[in-house]
Amino acid sequence: MRDILEFTRITLKQSTRLRAFYSAFVITLVSLIGLFVIYSFSMFEIPRILESYVLSYTNFIVLLMVFFTLFSLLQYDIDRKTLQYVIALPLRRRDYIVGRYLGIMCFSAIIAYGIIVLFYPFLILLMKQRPDAPFNVVRYFTYPLFLLAEVSLIISFALLFTTLSTKSIISVISTVGVYLIGHSLDEVKEFLLGGHAQEIPLFSKILVKGAWYIFPNLSLFDVKLRMVYNLQFSFEEALMIIIYGIGYTLAVLVITCALFERKEIL
Amino acid sequence: MRRLIIILLSVTFIFVINLTIMPSLSRKHRNLKKEYIKLFFSPSFEKWSAFEWRTMKGFFHTVNLRVYLGKLREETPVLPPEAETVIVKATEVVSCINPYYYDIYYIANGFLTWDFGNVEMANKFLFKAIKYRPRDWFFYFLLGFNYFYFLKDYKKGGFYIKKAAEIRRSPFLSSLAARLMYASGRTEVAIQILRSMIKNAKEEGWRKSLSKRLKALERVLLIEKAVEQYRLKFHKNPHDINELVDKGLLKEIPEDPYGGIFYLDEDGMVKTTSNFTERFQRTP
Amino acid sequence: MEIVQFVEVEKSFRLKDIGGLKQKVLRGVSFSVKKGEIFGLVGLNGQGKSTTIKIMLGLLFPDRGDVIVFDSYPGDLKIKKKISYLPENPVFFESLNAIEFLSFVGRLRGLDKKNLKSSIGTLIEKVGLSGNEKKPIRKYSRGMLQRLGLAQAFIGNPELVILDEPLNGLDPLGRKMARDLIIEANKEGSTIFFTSHILEDIEKICSRVGILHKGELLKIVEAPELQEKPLEDIFLGVIEQQ
Numbered sequence: 001m002r003d004i005l006e007f008t009r010i011t012l013k014q015s016t017r018l019r020a021f022y023s024a025f026v027i028t029l030v031s032l033i034g035l036f037v038i039y040s041f042s043m044f045e046i047p048r049i050l051e052s053y054v055l056s057y058t059n060f061i062v063l064l065m066v067f068f069t070l071f072s073l074l075q076y077d078i079d080r081k082t083l084q085y086v087i088a089l090p091l092r093r094r095d096y097i098v099g100r101y102l103g104i105m106c107f108s109a110i111i112a113y114g115i116i117v118l119f120y121p122f123l124i125l126l127m128k129q130r131p132d133a134p135f136n137v138v139r140y141f142t143y144p145l146f147l148l149a150e151v152s153l154i155i156s157f158a159l160l161f162t163t164l165s166t167k168s169i170i171s172v173i174s175t176v177g178v179y180l181i182g183h184s185l186d187e188v189k190e191f192l193l194g195g196h197a198q199e200i201p202l203f204s205k206i207l208v209k210g211a212w213y214i215f216p217n218l219s220l221f222d223v224k225l226r227m228v229y230n231l232q233f234s235f236e237e238a239l240m241i242i243i244y245g246i247g248y249t250l251a252v253l254v255i256t257c258a259l260f261e262r263k264e265i266l
Numbered sequence: 267m268r269r270l271i272i273i274l275l276s277v278t279f280i281f282v283i284n285l286t287i288m289p290s291l292s293r294k295h296r297n298l299k300k301e302y303i304k305l306f307f308s309p310s311f312e313k314w315s316a317f318e319w320r321t322m323k324g325f326f327h328t329v330n331l332r333v334y335l336g337k338l339r340e341e342t343p344v345l346p347p348e349a350e351t352v353i354v355k356a357t358e359v360v361s362c363i364n365p366y367y368y369d370i371y372y373i374a375n376g377f378l379t380w381d382f383g384n385v386e387m388a389n390k391f392l393f394k395a396i397k398y399r400p401r402d403w404f405f406y407f408l409l410g411f412n413y414f415y416f417l418k419d420y421k422k423g424g425f426y427i428k429k430a431a432e433i434r435r436s437p438f439l440s441s442l443a444a445r446l447m448y449a450s451g452r453t454e455v456a457i458q459i460l461r462s463m464i465k466n467a468k469e470e471g472w473r474k475s476l477s478k479r480l481k482a483l484e485r486v487l488l489i490e491k492a493v494e495q496y497r498l499k500f501h502k503n504p505h506d507i508n509e510l511v512d513k514g515l516l517k518e519i520p521e522d523p524y525g526g527i528f529y530l531d532e533d534g535m536v537k538t539t540s541n542f543t544e545r546f547q548r549t550p
Numbered sequence: 551m552e553i554v555q556f557v558e559v560e561k562s563f564r565l566k567d568i569g570g571l572k573q574k575v576l577r578g579v580s581f582s583v584k585k586g587e588i589f590g591l592v593g594l595n596g597q598g599k600s601t602t603i604k605i606m607l608g609l610l611f612p613d614r615g616d617v618i619v620f621d622s623y624p625g626d627l628k629i630k631k632k633i634s635y636l637p638e639n640p641v642f643f644e645s646l647n648a649i650e651f652l653s654f655v656g657r658l659r660g661l662d663k664k665n666l667k668s669s670i671g672t673l674i675e676k677v678g679l680s681g682n683e684k685k686p687i688r689k690y691s692r693g694m695l696q697r698l699g700l701a702q703a704f705i706g707n708p709e710l711v712i713l714d715e716p717l718n719g720l721d722p723l724g725r726k727m728a729r730d731l732i733i734e735a736n737k738e739g740s741t742i743f744f745t746s747h748i749l750e751d752i753e754k755i756c757s758r759v760g761i762l763h764k765g766e767l768l769k770i771v772e773a774p775e776l777q778e779k780p781l782e783d784i785f786l787g788v789i790e791q792q
Contacts, residue, residue, distance in 0.1 A: 002657075006658055010643060013645065018645070038325075043332075044372065045368045048368075052321035059319070082641050085642065087608075088608075088633070089658055090631040090659055090660075091627075091658060093625070183318065187313065187314045224320070265604070
């Protein structure tokens, strides 16, 4: 456990020292101005559109930073062969996987909650000027948990692809592919199998249905509409979504660790 | 020293091209961009391509629509027919991407009814708004108004305004609903509703637009009252509007704020040469 | 006591550009490394030296044969804690500085806070990185990286130190420093296994030398023979015989 935490710390240090992290910080400060611009552009329900902006921006930056960090770290590990050295250290192979996962998760959590907290006072200030819609503080601060559940899946898939491929770019492209498929599944399945499209070949139907059962359904984690519009969202359902994310992640990590035990580090 | 000169020259060059070539290129690009508003993919594709950023995509499409309509208004007081297609398409897309978004329903209803007389389409969107936002009294109110004023279905108008009254718990709305049920004083009721809408309107541009409408309706009411008095006195409809002035029932023919001239049709209904009354008196 | 044993180890790799044909890199390699010795493995470039090391560390798995390290299989966590490794052309965590990096390695090797601090200080001075310990590793030159690599290899006094071309990229003073470090660590009880294609360095410090050529271990040269003849002559003689 101690070894995992050591490697987690190193991963976190590496992530926070990437130049992109500082750029993201500067962009975030600039995007505070965007909050005021959105405020002046809106007609009605100011609190809702402001909250949408903050949550959407958090979503965007966290995903961007996760992909960027994955690309940078995996590039070092795979392409520049730091992995050779790391695996030779007094660490279990699975400690590398778990340490990288936990490190990038911590990094994502810091960014997500950092943005949410940073924007909060400005949000409240602007909402007080035109309080024409309700604002649920609990939902606002709970949103990052769902984002992190989604990010958790993305990171675990990235590590799985690292195990399977010999070039970092293949890992990253595959991970982006999983992200796009994960977000499209619900829509595509409903469109193709819900009788909206004309006659589709059986092969396509099987493919879509198969993909629906294999790939993670990432659209479940997009709860922004529910948070912003205070829609029906029971505690049980919220918990099930988080459990789905954690459970799927654990499964992917277990597979990754199992495959990684016998991966030849060239 | 040489490097400094090269840098300064390059910076100067950048300023020069930004002051000369760039503005005309930008103007051409902005003109072209006006056409982009008409370019929408199917609502389901737009929804899919928004991924996790549906709320912001809906917001930006709506802002674009407002800019487009605002620019058109500056060029001509009467919006061209193609603007109706744009509004309908934009509303279909935005309400698919984010069916909870308030602004789009408000904008769509405002323009489709008053500017294009397409009350059927406006109501279709209002029904969608009600489906997703069942606790919002205002959409019931707008629906009620549309039925009452544009479609002259007083029963349905009263029904929806009553629903709005129940949600809002407003005595004013309740009495309005009651009046509608008795189908009396169409223009007067419309004036009352408009006054209430102006009071609630937060955007300056929208308030101005509503105030103009209110002014027009008040003048229509003035003429209608004069026609009513003529009928009571002479047991027939006046020949034309000038008769009302001749008979001393009107001081003068009021000015149409929309630039037209008021006249009476063969049934004694108040009309104007501007499309103001034409458009919203269109029967479905 | 033998702490490393290779018994008839074979290893092949699939060549991607020749339609998946396999190329044999190690052909029945057998040798052992005794506790407390400095064992050198020499060979020309691309003869299987790095592959041997990677199999010893559990980074690669042999197709045939047995590999025993400290009476266990390579990659066992318990024995990894006794081993340190310096790769050829090392790439470390570039965003860290030397102190952070060495602390990380030291903690993994089980050093406590107090010992860690003094070990790091001593090693940084020995390898000649004083004044650069707080610089990010990405700003290090090739020679500085190699020095850092040596420092991390000896932190915590590991029982087995595996070095792949440890004197690469070092200037003459650096090479002397590295040789002294290796000898000092050996005197303190560490067993050293290192590879090099520079025979001069090998013969100065090794007690036994293995000659690897085209994946075969042709000869193990013992200390007495090393003192009689220059290693270069022995090496060339063995290669020519082959």
